Amino acid sequence: MSERHPFNFPYKPYDIQIDFMNALYRTLSESRIGIFESPTGTGKSLSLICGSLTWLRDEMEAKKERMETLRSKLCNEEVTSEVTERGRDPEWITNYGNVLETKKELNQLIDYEEKVNDFKKRLTEDKEDIYESKRLKVDNDDVKENCTKRTRPTQSVNILKIIYCSRTHSQLGQFINEVNKTDFSSDIRVCVLGSRTNLCINREVNKTDKVGINDKCLDLLDTSKGCHCKHSIDRLSDTILDRPMDIEELVKVGNKLSICPYYSSREAANWAQLIVLPYQSVFHKATRESLNIDLDGNVVIVDEAHNLLDTVAALHSPSLTPKQVASATNQVKLYLDKYRSRTASRNLYHLKQMLFVLERISAYLDKPVTSETIIKSNEFLFATRLDNINMFDLLGYCRDSRLSRKLRGFGTDPSGTGSGFYAVEAFLQSLTSPDTDGRVTMGTDATLRYIVLNPCKYLEDVLTRCRSVVLAGGTMRPADDIAFYANRLRGGETLEFSCGHVIPETHVLPLVLSIGPSGSRNFRFVHDSPLQLLDELARSLLNLFRIVPAGVVVFLPSYAALERARSRWADTGALGRLDALKPAHWEPRTVGVDSTLVAYSASLSDRGGAALFSVVGGKMSEGINFSDDLCRCVVMVGLPYPNAASAALQEKIKYMNEAGLVDGGSQSVSGDLYYHNLCMKAVNQCIGRSIRHRSDYSCIILVDERFNQPKVTNSLPQWIRSRLQTTNSFAETFRAARCFFNRHKAGSS
Numbered sequence: 001m002s003e004r005h006p007f008n009f010p011y012k013p014y015d016i017q018i019d020f021m022n023a024l025y026r027t028l029s030e031s032r033i034g035i036f037e038s039p040t041g042t043g044k045s046l047s048l049i050c051g052s053l054t055w056l057r058d059e060m061e062a063k064k065e066r067m068e069t070l071r072s073k074l075c076n077e078e079v080t081s082e083v084t085e086r087g088r089d090p091e092w093i094t095n096y097g098n099v100l101e102t103k104k105e106l107n108q109l110i111d112y113e114e115k116v117n118d119f120k121k122r123l124t125e126d127k128e129d130i131y132e133s134k135r136l137k138v139d140n141d142d143v144k145e146n147c148t149k150r151t152r153p154t155q156s157v158n159i160l161k162i163i164y165c166s167r168t169h170s171q172l173g174q175f176i177n178e179v180n181k182t183d184f185s186s187d188i189r190v191c192v193l194g195s196r197t198n199l200c201i202n203r204e205v206n207k208t209d210k211v212g213i214n215d216k217c218l219d220l221l222d223t224s225k226g227c228h229c230k231h232s233i234d235r236l237s238d239t240i241l242d243r244p245m246d247i248e249e250l251v252k253v254g255n256k257l258s259i260c261p262y263y264s265s266r267e268a269a270n271w272a273q274l275i276v277l278p279y280q281s282v283f284h285k286a287t288r289e290s291l292n293i294d295l296d297g298n299v300v301i302v303d304e305a306h307n308l309l310d311t312v313a314a315l316h317s318p319s320l321t322p323k324q325v326a327s328a329t330n331q332v333k334l335y336l337d338k339y340r341s342r343t344a345s346r347n348l349y350h351l352k353q354m355l356f357v358l359e360r361i362s363a364y365l366d367k368p369v370t371s372e373t374i375i376k377s378n379e380f381l382f383a384t385r386l387d388n389i390n391m392f393d394l395l396g397y398c399r400d401s402r403l404s405r406k407l408r409g410f411g412t413d414p415s416g417t418g419s420g421f422y423a424v425e426a427f428l429q430s431l432t433s434p435d436t437d438g439r440v441t442m443g444t445d446a447t448l449r450y451i452v453l454n455p456c457k458y459l460e461d462v463l464t465r466c467r468s469v470v471l472a473g474g475t476m477r478p479a480d481d482i483a484f485y486a487n488r489l490r491g492g493e494t495l496e497f498s499c500g501h502v503i504p505e506t507h508v509l510p511l512v513l514s515i516g517p518s519g520s521r522n523f524r525f526v527h528d529s530p531l532q533l534l535d536e537l538a539r540s541l542l543n544l545f546r547i548v549p550a551g552v553v554v555f556l557p558s559y560a561a562l563e564r565a566r567s568r569w570a571d572t573g574a575l576g577r578l579d580a581l582k583p584a585h586w587e588p589r590t591v592g593v594d595s596t597l598v599a600y601s602a603s604l605s606d607r608g609g610a611a612l613f614s615v616v617g618g619k620m621s622e623g624i625n626f627s628d629d630l631c632r633c634v635v636m637v638g639l640p641y642p643n644a645a646s647a648a649l650q651e652k653i654k655y656m657n658e659a660g661l662v663d664g665g666s667q668s669v670s671g672d673l674y675y676h677n678l679c680m681k682a683v684n685q686c687i688g689r690s691i692r693h694r695s696d697y698s699c700i701i702l703v704d705e706r707f708n709q710p711k712v713t714n715s716l717p718q719w720i721r722s723r724l725q726t727t728n729s730f731a732e733t734f735r736a737a738r739c740f741f742n743r744h745k746a747g748s749s
Contacts, residue, residue, distance in 0.1 A: 007050040010181045016499040017043050021051035023497040024470065028055045028299060030495075033469045033486045035305075037476040037498040039719055040625070041693045045178045048301060048472060052162050053184045056273060059160060159271065163293065165279035166303040167311070169198060172276050173246040175303070179274070180244055190244035191265055191272035193281065193291060198247050199262040201254050202229050215405040217262075229260040236264035241271060266291060279308065283458060284315050295465040305471035306681060307622075309482060313455035317438075318426035320448040322365045327420030329358040330411040338410075350397040353389065358424065360384040365446050372443045374451070374647045377431050380440040391432050398425055439651050451648050453655040456485040463489050475684035478677040478715045481669040501719040507697040508719075509740040512726045513733050514705035516540055523705045525638030527558045534565050537637065538574035540703065540730065545581040545611065547738045548699065549745070550629035551604055552582060552611045555686045557640035559589050559615050566613070582611040593619045604629060616640040616682045620689075627692035632741070633699045634690050639706050641679045649675075680715035687720060697744055699737050 007013070007021045020038055024047070027034035038044040166172055172192060179185050196213045200206040205227070208216045220227050236259040240250065254261035269275050269292070279302055281287050288295075302308060332355050336343075343351065364384045381387040398404065404421045430438060430450035437457060441449045452458075463469055463486055471482065476498070483494045501508070514523050516536035525533065545552065556562045566586060569575035578584055583603040585596055596612075603610035614620035617640065626634075642649055653671030669677075690698035700720065706712055708726055716724065727733045 007054045008183050009046065009050050010183075013047075014043070014502050016502065017047045020044075020047040020497065020499055021054070023495065024048065024051035025055050027470060027495050028052060028468045031467050032492065032495050033463065033490060034471070034495040034497065035476055035479050035483060036470060036472040037496075037717065038472065038474065039499075039501045039691070039717065040474040040688055041691060041696065042499065042502045044472060044474065045175055045303070046181070048164075048303065048470075049175075049179055049182060049184065052164075052299065052301060052470075053182070053188055053274070056160065056162055056188070057184075158294075158297070159273060161273055161275055161294070161298040163275045163277070163282060163295075163298055163300045164303065165277050165282050165300070167279065167307075169194060169247050169278065171304060172278065173248065175276060176244050176246040185244050188274055189241040189268075189272045190274045190276065191240055191268040192245070192247055192250060193265050193269060193275060193277040194247050194250075194262070195281075196262050199251060199254070199260075199265065201251060201258075201261060202227055212408060215408060219405065227260065229254075229258060230263055232257075232259050233264050233267050235259065236261065237268035237271075240265060240268040269293075279305075280311065280315055283308075283312050283462065285458075285461065295462060297467050299468045299470070300462055300466050301470045301472065303472050304474075306473040306475055306685065308459075308471065309455045312458045313452040316430065316452050316455070316458055317450050318423065318430055319450075320361070320423050320427040322362070322446050324420035324423040325358055325362050325365065327411060328407075328424045329355065329362065331407040331421055332358065334410040335407055347397070347401065350394060350401075353394055354398075354403075357386055357389060357394070357428070360386055361424075361448070365442075365448065369442055369444050369446060372441060372647045374439050374441045374651050376435050377433065377438060377440055377450075378435045381431065391428055395425065395429055395432070436655075439648070441648055449648075451651070453652055454659070456482065459485070460489060475681075475688050475717050477684060477717055478680055480673060480677060484669050498718045500722070501691065502694045503691060503696065505723065506743070507695075508691055508700065508723060509698075509736065510700040510702065510716075510720045510724045511733050511736060512705075512707045512724065513540065513701050513703045513730065514708055514726070515728070515730050517543060517730045519729070523703070525557065525561070525704055527561050527643075528564065529561070529638075531568055534568045535572065535574070537565070537703065538569050538572070538578065541611075541635070542574070542577055542581065543730075543734055544633065544635070544701065544737065545578065545609075547734070547741055548609075548633040549741060550609055550632045551600070551626065552609075552633045552635060553620070553626055553631045553689060554611060554613045554635040555616050555621065555637060556613065557616055557638045559618070561638070562586065562613060562615055563589075578611065582609045583607055584611045584613060587612070587614045587618050587620050593624075597624070601630070614686075616686055621682070621686050624689065625692050626689045627696055631690040631698060633701065633737075634687060635701045635703060636683060636686055637703045639679050639704055639712065640682050641675065644675075676711065676715070680712070684715075684717055687717070699740055701733075701737070 007018075007025075009017065009021075013021075016038075020036065020042075024034065024036065026032075036044075036048075038047065164175065166175065176190070176192060179188075179190060196217055197206070200213060200217065202217075202220070205213060205216045205220060217227070221230065236254060236257060239253060239257075245253070250261045250265065254264065275293070277291075277293075281291060282293065282300060282302075332351060336348075336351055336355070340348065361384055364380075375383070378387070381389075404425060407421050427448065427450060431440075437452065437454050439451045439453065441451055443449070459482075469486070471479075479496070483496065486494050516523060517539045518536060520532075520536050523533070523536075525537070529537075541552075541554070556565060566575065569578065575584065585600045585603065587593060588596060600610050600612050612620070616636075644650070653675055656669060656671040656674050687700055690696070690700070713721060713724065725736060727736065
């Protein structure tokens, strides 16, 4: 591949975008795992699209070239075989075998090409039918009748796919919009997948709660009447593949045609070359299998992958409350009372066994707890006297009999989120994991929680079965844990790529503030910092507020630290002085942040400046873009290390230290490094809230002397690390920030 590959980028790409696409192309070509870091505002999504789809297009062309090569090779081999056979040369057997192998591969390629071409022809015909019916406003019943006359042959060809996933449906929608900006939108078949909650158009079904909508749909399909929307699925699926559409547009088209978008998109996925879906659907095995997502030989691209391990751990860490146990117990009892006489002896045995399990868990939850406890899964089973229960057999019965669906009509659910039995099933399923991989905790609220100690094991299917896996994000550092695990599984080096920012060097100024205005040292901020240190922080902010234009976003380590600072400054009068310079707005702990953001924006408009005090790991620290005047300065106060007294965290650190000894010590990710990485990932997310496009500019103040430590500095994003300045006094920091803003003020005037 040439250094400047024609990636069909819709605009003239920056050099860093070309570098990104070249590295991505190489990763896919070499069937490797790649970790790609590209700051927000650098066109990461378009780079992922153009780099990966160019590779896919070239793979399709290579398949055609291979077919022609095999045709030529087959002719030569048949001639050679004929000659050697006449000469009685034993080599003719080998040559004949080569002919058979060549014919087999050629026939597979021809079969693939014919089926794809046949599908494209049908796609064109179906598009004309459906859009003609929409243009002429033909009655839906006529459309149904016309569509059901023609059915699509069963698809039996393996199509090379790129499976793109991100965290939310809104992010997937943005990705589809980016695909539509490129030439690939007209020749690559794209399909977006979602849950019934997002795609169901049957009003009787989609009014059901999120927990029960799947069962409601399946129950309806089991009836003789069925669902009036589940018809002509192949026709809507063809419409989906005609051009990329997001969830909202898919639902709109489904409503207009009265055809189910959920099942149509699943059908379309069989023929799609690019599948777009939330990454929970890829990394949760049961969900992935229910959607028929095939990993083997395909490519998975995970965007916004910085918190992938946390999300995977959360997906496999169910909790169970006393109310849910009581609800499930009541449901099973009522079901038994009604159907006992008609229930087969084997099923009756399993139902009684489930009642026993529920009663033992309920008795365990009734024990008084004064502090958080944490035990191994087997210890929990012994403590509840469930060690002699075959959980695999019991859960198999629940699955095969669809017990959770049958119980929904019995009893009431105090949680209001559907049957408590779903929570019971999920928790029991977690107990079947190896004893070393998780722990059971119970807090003072008497809630049982299963804690995953090794979320990487849930990535194993994806990392080993896929041809290539790409993990991308705006801030991927530190990535030691997932890189180590991927290297161990695949037996090769992970390709790690980190690009700079598109902004000019003069548009960002990262500064370490390690000395306060009073010259105080030991400038370290924690959750319960001394009051004198909070006073020094207030003086630092007062000085900064005088020179920073527009908005300032301040991040503190925790809600406790936020409330402590606010209370102290209110007592000393510093809060009033800060508010006079920039009206202060505070992230709420329990309610949504929309009203706070609206008030913050209003202050910027009315007063020309405002300050937003937020919490690391809170609602403001991720997913919200503070571009331009919304954030001309980010102030990161302290290093937000998690609570080291947490029993669950201590167990995780202990587990990783022990795993490190098994894996060879220094080559693995130790518990201490894991603890450090938790902190720095949170810091990097906060830093990334500003600088959202090429013309943006912002100052980043890192308030803590520990930011000077090499271990901390090396964990910052490359584009911050390369520009980072450390000063010897507060006056130097203040002068550097003032010059930075004066320069931009002069440039804009």
